[in-house]
Amino acid sequence: MAMSSGGGDGDLNAEINVTPLVDVMLVLLIIFMITAPMMNTGVDLDLPQVSAKNIEDPEGKLVLSIDKGNRIFLGGTQVTWQDLKVKLEANERVKKESELYIEADTALPYGVVITAMAVAKNAGVAKVMMLTEAEDNLGAKLTELDQNKPK
Amino acid sequence: MLVAGHAAPTHADDGVVIDVNAQKKGSYPLALPAAPEGDQVAREIAQVSQFDMTVAGPFKVLDPASFLADLKKEGLEIEPQKWKDVGALGVVKYRVTATHIEFRLYEVSKGNTAVLTKMYPRSGTTTRAIVHRWANEVFKYYTGEPGFFGSKITFTAKGKKSSAIYAMDFDGNGAYAVSNNSSTNILPAFSPSGGQIAYTSFMRNNPDLYIGPAGGGRPKKISGHPGMNTGAAWSPDGTKIALTLSKDGSPDIYIINAGDGSVIKRLTNDKAIDTSPAWSPDGGSIAFVSDRNGGPQIFVTSAGGGAARQVSFNGTYNTTPTWSPKPGKKILAYTTRDGGHYDIVTLDLDTKAMTRITQNEGNNEEPAFSPNGRAIAFARAGQGVFIANADGTGKAVKVWSGSATGVDWGPAPKD
Numbered sequence: 001m002a003m004s005s006g007g008g009d010g011d012l013n014a015e016i017n018v019t020p021l022v023d024v025m026l027v028l029l030i031i032f033m034i035t036a037p038m039m040n041t042g043v044d045l046d047l048p049q050v051s052a053k054n055i056e057d058p059e060g061k062l063v064l065s066i067d068k069g070n071r072i073f074l075g076g077t078q079v080t081w082q083d084l085k086v087k088l089e090a091n092e093r094v095k096k097e098s099e100l101y102i103e104a105d106t107a108l109p110y111g112v113v114i115t116a117m118a119v120a121k122n123a124g125v126a127k128v129m130m131l132t133e134a135e136d137n138l139g140a141k142l143t144e145l146d147q148n149k150p151k
Numbered sequence: 152m153l154v155a156g157h158a159a160p161t162h163a164d165d166g167v168v169i170d171v172n173a174q175k176k177g178s179y180p181l182a183l184p185a186a187p188e189g190d191q192v193a194r195e196i197a198q199v200s201q202f203d204m205t206v207a208g209p210f211k212v213l214d215p216a217s218f219l220a221d222l223k224k225e226g227l228e229i230e231p232q233k234w235k236d237v238g239a240l241g242v243v244k245y246r247v248t249a250t251h252i253e254f255r256l257y258e259v260s261k262g263n264t265a266v267l268t269k270m271y272p273r274s275g276t277t278t279r280a281i282v283h284r285w286a287n288e289v290f291k292y293y294t295g296e297p298g299f300f301g302s303k304i305t306f307t308a309k310g311k312k313s314s315a316i317y318a319m320d321f322d323g324n325g326a327y328a329v330s331n332n333s334s335t336n337i338l339p340a341f342s343p344s345g346g347q348i349a350y351t352s353f354m355r356n357n358p359d360l361y362i363g364p365a366g367g368g369r370p371k372k373i374s375g376h377p378g379m380n381t382g383a384a385w386s387p388d389g390t391k392i393a394l395t396l397s398k399d400g401s402p403d404i405y406i407i408n409a410g411d412g413s414v415i416k417r418l419t420n421d422k423a424i425d426t427s428p429a430w431s432p433d434g435g436s437i438a439f440v441s442d443r444n445g446g447p448q449i450f451v452t453s454a455g456g457g458a459a460r461q462v463s464f465n466g467t468y469n470t471t472p473t474w475s476p477k478p479g480k481k482i483l484a485y486t487t488r489d490g491g492h493y494d495i496v497t498l499d500l501d502t503k504a505m506t507r508i509t510q511n512e513g514n515n516e517e518p519a520f521s522p523n524g525r526a527i528a529f530a531r532a533g534q535g536v537f538i539a540n541a542d543g544t545g546k547a548v549k550v551w552s553g554s555a556t557g558v559d560w561g562p563a564p565k566d
Contacts (some may be wrong), residue, residue: 044276062236075236077219090217092238 032129048106049132061101062093063131066116068105084116086121099127177294178211182239185215185222192247195278200243202322203286203300205236206548208540209293224563232565234259239284245290252275254285254564256292267292281326290488299521301564302551303365303443304528305329305339305348306536307557314556316350318365321528321538321560323520324548329367340383341365342409342559349373349392350385360394360412364422365561373412378402384428384437386454391415393428393437393454403426405440406454418456430454431474431481438472438483451500462500463487470516475541477524484508484518484527484541495529506543508538517556522563 046068063074064084072081079087083094088094098122104113117128186197198214204210210503217555220233227244234242234257244265256267269288271281283301290298296533299469305318308328316339321327330336332354339350342365351360353369360380363370374380385392389409396405396414403425404418419425423463424441430437431454438451441459446467452459463469468488475482481500486493495508495518509515521528528538528550536555539547 041235060232060235075219075233077221077233079219086216087219088217090214091236092211092213093236094238096238 023124032127046106047103047131058072061129062091062097062099063101063103064116064120066102066108066112068103068107070108070112072116081119088120088125091123094123094125098125099129101129101131116143132151138146171344179209180213180238181210181241181243182218182234182237183215183243184211184245185218186496192278196245196247196252196282199279199282200286203283203288203298204232205296206322206362206538206540207286207290207300208545210241213237220472228254228263229257231257231259231262232476241289243294246461252278252281253519254288256289274384279320287564296523296525297563299523299560299563300524303341303345303561304536305341305365305559305561306338306521306530306555307339309554309556313343316348317551317555318348318367318561319551321550323536327367328550329363329365330370331367338382338557340385342385343387343389343562345562347387352379353382362409373409374407375412382427384430384562386430387434388430393418393430393439395428396427402426404452410485413422418452418454419459425450427471429472429474429483432476432478436481438474440470440472449483449498463498465496465505473519475520475524476522480524482524484514484520486518493532495527495539497527497543508539508541508543509547517558519558519560521560528558528560530558541552 062075072079072084074084074087094100102113102116104116120128171547177192183191183200184197184203186194195455199440201212205212207333218232219236225244229242229244239490240259244255244257246253250273252271252273254269255265258266266369267288269285271284273281280301286300287298290296300323302321302322303318305316307314313333314329314335314337316330316336317326318329329339329348330350330352332352334352334354336350336352339348341348347362347367348365349360351507352361357375357377358379358381359372360371360374360383374394374444376396378399379395379402381395383392383394391406392409395402395403401422401424403420405414406416406418407414418437419441421443423441425439425441427440428437429439435454436451437454438449440447441450444461447470448461449463449469449472450459462483465490466487470486472483472485475484477532482497483500484495484497493516494510494515495515497506497508508518513534515529516532518527518529525541526538527541528536530534531537533534533552533554535549536549536551536558537549
């Protein structure tokens with residue numbers, strides 16, 4: 001997968017370059033998108049509204065939540081981004097299940113979510129479930145995006 | 152880049168009763184207290200309980216770095232989901248007061264209700280001893296068997312010109328000299344009650360057998376025949392000792408009275424070297440080493456006398472047998488030479504199944520089973536005393552550093 005990384009005009013770019021991360025993850029990380037209306041980790045989030053596969057038993061899964069303030073919660077417990085890798089690496093449940101459910105606020109920049117996925121990948125997570133909220137009017141949403149007017 | 156696919160949801164096995172006996176080592180995930188900085192008692196509780204449960208066999212001690220629970224807020228209780236999220240099935244909690252230490256064990260699937268609670272008075276004992284007692288309770292809760300935490304190990308510590316008998320806690324804590332002379336002292340053996348240690352000393356130039364208090368102090372000479380009086384093994388009832396005597400020529404196995412040293416019976420009588428006796432836990436059999444068929448091999452004979460049969464057939468060099476105390480089992484551990492190295496193996500006399508305890512890590516000799524048969528202590532040449540799982544899983548843990556030999560493990564601790 002090749003992505004243009006922008007022109008070489010010498011501008012300093014302080015943002016995370018997610019291109020290599022995306023490349024690595026597409027190869028090595030299994031990603032699923034899942035609609036989970038009843039997931040409740042106590043973290044206040046607006047999830048992206050996209051219909052996806054429903055999981056039968058969302059309760060009790062290990063969930064990583066990211067709210068719009070970039071704050072990160074593992075199993076509902078706030079952790080720092082610095083600690084996240086250690087918390088995941090040392091986690092026996094992650095070692096056993098090799099999967100992690102991620103719910104990220106719909107307003108978050110793409111790079112933040114990808115960074116969380118990269119950390120999870122480094123910590124040994126092989127399968128990531130991206131949680132969404134049910135949405136039955138995809139057509140309207142696509143029209144809205146085409147008109148470049150996100151709500 | 153997000154691909155909506157067909158996720159096959161896996162159901163966590165939360166709430167299922169786990170039979171730890173049916174599982175391999177490291178299978179029952181247990182969360183133990185973490186060590187906060189600064190607090191001496193808390194640090195000791197964390198260290199001792201983590202060591203005990205790690206070497207116990209059936210548990211996987213979880214890394215405290217993964218914990219998500221607010222330990223201060225939880226106190227003696229648990230928020231089950233926080234522990235489920237780090238993969239714990241069992242959680243240990245405690246509280247220290249001026250007079251007591253209270254421990255609680257939770258099974259995460261059973262929620263915030265302790266399945267085991269114990270209060271230990273702190274006076275007249277140590278934090279370390281209390282944690283060992285608690286570890287025995289936890290071990291018994293899951294396995295139905297007694298633990299070996301708080302038991303003792305004795306061994307020969309080799310110096311440059313002499314060697315001394317040492318004893319220590321099974322985890323290497325509090326090592327002290329049992330013998331008190333500048334001569335050579337070897338092959339210690341705990342009495343079944345743990346109160347005495349028999350050992351061979353050259354303090355009067357001949358290798359005589361002595362029995363002394365396990366805590367140290369003046370020993371009593373019990374067998375002083377010309378030549379060898381070595382390799383003492385107590386009968387399970389503590390009244391008799393099997394040993395090697397060479398008073399009649401070639402070394403043979405004898406049984407003597409543990410009280411006065413008088414010979415009760417000569418068990419072997421041949422021109423070969425017979426040595427290193429070990430008494431079976433039911434008292435009926437004695438294993439020993441003989442080179443009657445060539446190289447040294449393990450033989451078993453009735454403690455009442457009679458013909459001996461060879462039981463070890465692997466390789467050309469097998470020595471220092473010891474019996475597993477597991478009831479109903481006939482399992483020996485011994486030292487075998489394999490490709491120029493010495494290693495510990497176990498042999499089930501009924502099924503003929505052999506299990507390797509050590510491999511590719513130095514020379515390992517003179518095994519001794521823990522009182523519940525779950526672990527084996529042994530000496531690694533030039534390195535020290537180690538303990539390992541008796542089922543061959545996991546990695547051996549060093550409990551004493553130095554030049555050691557002649558390891559024996561004492562009886563189960565009294566609670």
